[in-house]
Amino acid sequence: MAQHKKEAFGTKEQNLATFAKALSHPARIAILSQLAKRNECICGELVEVLPLAQSTVSQHLKELKIAGLIDGTIDGPRSCYCINWKAFEKFYNDFSSLFTKLKEANARCC
Amino acid sequence: MAQHKKEAFGTKEQNLATFAKALSHPARIAILSQLAKRNECICGELVEVLPLAQSTVSQHLKELKIAGLIDGTIDGPRSCYCINWKAFEKFYNDFSSLFTKLKEANARCC
DNA sequence: TTCATTCATCGTATAAAAACGATTTAAACA
């Protein structure tokens, strides 16, 4: 009875929602901030900094990767992650467009 | 075993995550777009436009309201909703700051 | 080759989200 109906909406809305969902957990915001702060972005360093188990951090990294916001490369026994700037910028621009559209309409709201 | 640990993160990260979560469903993006498009923002009009049951739309409206992104006023037997511009702008600015911060760090990523 | 390190994945448990129908509430109107 609770089948999701996300497909019933437009592509633009779905893409924006996917982007927002990737950012919808403080752990993933923290991960992005850490990736931005460091030259090296090793999974283990994130585990040290975050109040979560290693497996949980790995799971969040996977979600960010699936969303396309980060890239991961294997570096020996370690994994190095970094922000996928191109994807992130695309999503950000789409979101900014929505924001601008909403803003313009603001004046005549009830 | 799966108690949420969102409280273990910073306030800034939590607030951003809450904002993103409110936008993390295409129905809620569509609702915001509709609110921006119309002079009147009656719940029933949204139900007509969206591919969802009335109770489900009401639920999404409630979430947007709890997140602070919209305001609702009772208009006779109807409910009139509009975007809470101030809150929306605050969140948007916070998000833009994060984006800028990430962007500056981009050059020295692995 | 063996062992330690690092991370991903699996299995599982709990919590939250999404969706709907049915019911309730509240206002407008006859």
Added chain:
DNA sequence: TGTTTAAATCGTTTTTATACGATGAATGAA
């Protein structure tokens, strides 16, 4: 007062997310 209309809430089901420990795979070092 009773009836209609509109929307919120309730109860329920299904799906997804969050979190962890345990296991597995792959690399690097002994």
